[in-house]
Amino acid sequence: MAIDFEIPAEAKAIREKVRQWVHDECIPAEKKLIDGGDYKTILGELRTKARAQGLWCPFIPKEYGGMALGPLANALVQMELGESYLGALSMNTQGPDDATMLTLLTHGTPYQKEKFLKPLLNGEKRICYSMTEKAAGADATGMQTRAEKDGNENYVLNGEKWFSSAASVADIALVMAKTDPDAPRHQQFSTFIVELPNPGYRIKRDIETMAAEGPLSHILGGGHSEVEIKDLVVPAENLLGGEGNGFNMGQHRLAYGRLRHGMHNVAMAQRALDLAVGHITSRSTFGEPLHKRQGVQWMIADCATEIYKARLMLLHIAYKAEKGMDLRQENSMAKIFLANMVHQVVDTAIQLHGALGYSMDTPLARWYTHIRSQRLVDGPDEVHRWTIGRNVIKAFQQTGTTASMCGGDLL
Numbered sequence: 001m002a003i004d005f006e007i008p009a010e011a012k013a014i015r016e017k018v019r020q021w022v023h024d025e026c027i028p029a030e031k032k033l034i035d036g037g038d039y040k041t042i043l044g045e046l047r048t049k050a051r052a053q054g055l056w057c058p059f060i061p062k063e064y065g066g067m068a069l070g071p072l073a074n075a076l077v078q079m080e081l082g083e084s085y086l087g088a089l090s091m092n093t094q095g096p097d098d099a100t101m102l103t104l105l106t107h108g109t110p111y112q113k114e115k116f117l118k119p120l121l122n123g124e125k126r127i128c129y130s131m132t133e134k135a136a137g138a139d140a141t142g143m144q145t146r147a148e149k150d151g152n153e154n155y156v157l158n159g160e161k162w163f164s165s166a167a168s169v170a171d172i173a174l175v176m177a178k179t180d181p182d183a184p185r186h187q188q189f190s191t192f193i194v195e196l197p198n199p200g201y202r203i204k205r206d207i208e209t210m211a212a213e214g215p216l217s218h219i220l221g222g223g224h225s226e227v228e229i230k231d232l233v234v235p236a237e238n239l240l241g242g243e244g245n246g247f248n249m250g251q252h253r254l255a256y257g258r259l260r261h262g263m264h265n266v267a268m269a270q271r272a273l274d275l276a277v278g279h280i281t282s283r284s285t286f287g288e289p290l291h292k293r294q295g296v297q298w299m300i301a302d303c304a305t306e307i308y309k310a311r312l313m314l315l316h317i318a319y320k321a322e323k324g325m326d327l328r329q330e331n332s333m334a335k336i337f338l339a340n341m342v343h344q345v346v347d348t349a350i351q352l353h354g355a356l357g358y359s360m361d362t363p364l365a366r367w368y369t370h371i372r373s374q375r376l377v378d379g380p381d382e383v384h385r386w387t388i389g390r391n392v393i394k395a396f397q398q399t400g401t402t403a404s405m406c407g408g409d410l411l
Contacts (some may be wrong), residue, residue, distance in 0.1 A: 003086070005315075006070075006075070007072070008073075010087070011072055011073040011076055012074070012076075014067075014069070014073055014076070014077060015073070015076040015077060015079075015080060017053070017055070018055065018076075018077045018080045018081065018091075019080045021050070021053070021055060022047070022080055022081060022084050022087050023083075023092070024085050025046060025049060025050075025090070025133075026046065026083075026084035026087045026090055027083070027084050028168035029042050029043075029045075029046055029084075029086050029090075030084055030085065030086055031196065033086075034214060034216075037300075039216065039219045039220070042086075043086070043089060044192070045166055046089075046090040047088060047090060047091075047092065048090075050090050050091050050092075051309035051355060054067065055090075055091050055093060056091055056092055056123075057091070057092050057093060057101075057121055058070075058074050058077050058078075058091060058093050059074045059093070059098075059102070060101065060105070061105075061122060064105065064117075064121055065121050065122070066121070067069050069324055070321075071317075071321035071322050072315070072318040072319065072321075072322055073316040074267045074318075075259075075263055075314050075315065075317075075318040078093070078192050078260055078263035078264060078267075079263045079264075079266045079267050079311070079314065080267055081093065081263075081264065081267060082263060082264025082265065082266065082267030082268050083267040083268065083270065083271045085220065085350065087267075088264070089220065092121070092123045092299070094221065095165070095166075095257055095260055095261070096127070096128060096129050096165050096166055096257065097120060097126055097127050097166070097251045098256070098257075098260060099129075099254070099256045099257045099260070100120075100127045100128075100129050100253065101117065101120055101121065101127075102239070102252075102253065102367070103174070103191075103241075103249055103252070103253045104116060104117040104120070104240070105117060105243070106252075107240055107241035107249055108240060109160060109237075111237060112193060112237075112238070112240065116172055121170070124365045125171035125172060125344075126166060126169055126170050126171055126172075126221065127170055127171070127172040127173065127174065127312065128164050128165060128166045128167040128170035128172075128173050128174070128225075129164070129165070129173070129174045129250075129253070130161040130164040130167065130173050130174065130175045130176065130227060131161070131176045131250055132161065132163045133145065133160060133161060133162050133164050134160065134162045135144070138249060138379060138380050138383050140176075140189075140250065141185050141186065141188070141189075143159075143176065143177070143178065143189070144159055144178070145157060145158065145159025145161065145175070145176070145177040145178065145229055146158055146177055146178050146179075147159065147177035147178065147179050147192065147234070148179075149196060149236075149382070150233070153212070153235065153236055154233050154234060154235055154236060155177075155179075155192060155233075155234045155236065156231060156232065156233055156234075157175060157177050157192065157200065157229050157231075157232040157234060157238065158229060158230055158231060158232070159177065159229045160226070160227065160228055160229060161175070161209065161225075161226070161227040161229065162207075162226055162227075163224045163225075163377075164224065164225045164226075164227050164278075165221075165223070165224050165225075165377075166222075166223065166225070167188055167203055167224075167225035168203060168218060168221075168223045168225055169218075169219070169221045169223075170196055170221075170222075172193060172194065172195060172196060173193075173194045173196055173201060174191055174192070174194075174240065175191070175192050175194050175201070175229065175232075175234075176189050176190070176191050176192075176247075176250060177189065177190060177229075177246075179243050179244065179246075180243065180244060183244055183341065185230050186247045186248065187244040187245075187247070187326065188244070188247075189244070189246035189247045189314060190239060190240075190241075190242075190243045190244060190245065190246040191220055191239075191240045191241060191246040191249055191250070191251075192234045192238055192239055192247070193239075193240055194232065194234055194238070198232065198356075200229060200230055200231050200232025200233060201227060201229055201232055202227065202228045202229075202230065203225045203226070203227055204225075204226045204227065204228055205225070205226050206218060206224065206225050207223075207225065209224065209373070210364040210369050210372060211366075211369045211370045211372075211373065212360070212365065212369045212370070222370075224264070230368060237299055253332055254377065254378050254379070255328070256336040257330065257378050258331055258332075258334075258378045258379070259317065259334070259335075260316070261335070261338070261339070261374055261377070261378065262310070262313075262314060262334050262335060262338035262339075263314060263341035265310070265338045265341065265371070265374065266307065266310050266311060266314065266338070268342055268346070268367060269306070269307050269310070269341060269342045269345040269346065270307060270315040272303075272342075272345050272346045272349040272364060272367065273300070273304065273307065273345055273349060275349055275353070275363075275364065276300070276303070276348065276349040276352040276353065277291070277300060279352060279353050279356070280296055280300075280352055281375055290305075290352075297354065299348050299351070299352060300352075302344075302348070303344070303345045303348050303349075303370075304346060306341045306345060307345065309337070309339050310334075310337065310338055313330070313333070313334045313337060313338070314334065314338075316407075316410070317330050317331060317334060325409075329388060329391050329405050330407070332379075332384040332387055332388050333384075333388060335378065335379065335384055336375075336381045336385065336388075338374075339371070339374035339375045339381070340375065340381075342371050342374070342377075343371055343372065346364055346367050346368050346371060347368065348366075349364050350364045350365065350368060362371070388405070391405045392405045392406065393411050
């Protein structure tokens with residue numbers, strides 16, 4: 001009896017359709033933008049075409065206008081969309097909106113779904129997620145932003161937020177704040193829906209980073225904002241998921257975000273390797289084709305091996321998600337591996353391009369500065385390693401073997 005790695009025909013078909021979409025529509029649209037085309041016009045045309053082809057909100061149920069893809073099919077789709085920075089945007093599945101849509105879909109009231117989720121699903125508005133704070137960093141339970149009840153009608157929020165991605169282009173924000181400092185640690189926080197612009201939610205600046213930035217990157221939603229929250233009045237009906245559930249909702253949301261980053265990383269790494277091989281097969285040095293050199297072939301082999309491992313990781317996690325199995329350990333492992341994998345592959349592609357790779361004439365240099373953040377966002381590598389290691393030790397103490405925390409449940 002063989003292990004069956006056959007992908008269902010319908011999942012294969014949608015993956016191929018999305019691959020063609022990215023190559024035929026999204027990558028050419030990138031060039032139009034770089035040449036000075038109007039962002040709203042170009043994205044609007046892309047989205048109109050995408051919806052006409054049924055390519056819209058891949059993991060959202062059909063009754064809400066989406067494609068209703070399960071975890072496996074969605075993983076295959078996301079592993080194609082990441083080849084273009086317009087890929088996810090074209091199908092309204094971009095971060096941080098996508099994971100936040102899931103939170104609203106799962107925890108929103110009928111009123112909240114109608115008022116806030118519906119325009120997000122239609123692509124009419126964008127949303128950001130304000131959780132991280134300077135003082136807390138990777139420890140979300142250390143946040144100090146407070147929300148206090150003002151009678152029965154409103155909450156009043158005060159504090160600050162740091163690195164709120166896409167806040168500068170958002171029409172709505174989800175803001176996490178402490179509602180009960182005396183509750184158990186993970187039940188002290190609640191999440192609020194805030195309509196923007198709002199005088200109580202003031203964007204102080206978009207934080208400059210090492211990523212290659214420009215007007216286009218901020219229009220696309222690539223900025224990370226520092227936010228002052230001062231006397232921000234939020235109606236009680238905008239409390240999402242009830243008091244004390246903010247932390248757990250946030251962790252569920254981040255879990256999908258980590259996977260989506262990883263899926264897009266596979267696509268970016270694949271495109272980087274394609275660019276590298278395209279370059280070395282068209283170049284000669286010292287009288288010999290570059291691709292004939294053993295050292296170059298070894299570099300290509302290492303990249304191919306890393307991409308292969310990445311695909312297998314994501315497919316196994318998608319399988320566990322399809323079966324409703326616990327995937328937290330694998331999610332943390334994949335988050336670390338995929339962030340480092342894409343850095344290695346893009347770095348190698350730059351090396352193989354030589355000075356051309358270091359220039360801005362290819363997308364590689366821009367990708368290189370952007371992907372360094374992936375070892376920090378959605379939990380730094382060290383926090384995930386800490387969690388993984390604790391789980392391995394706990395498994396041994398409970399069962400006498402570490403296998404269950406090292407992929408052993410495959411067997």
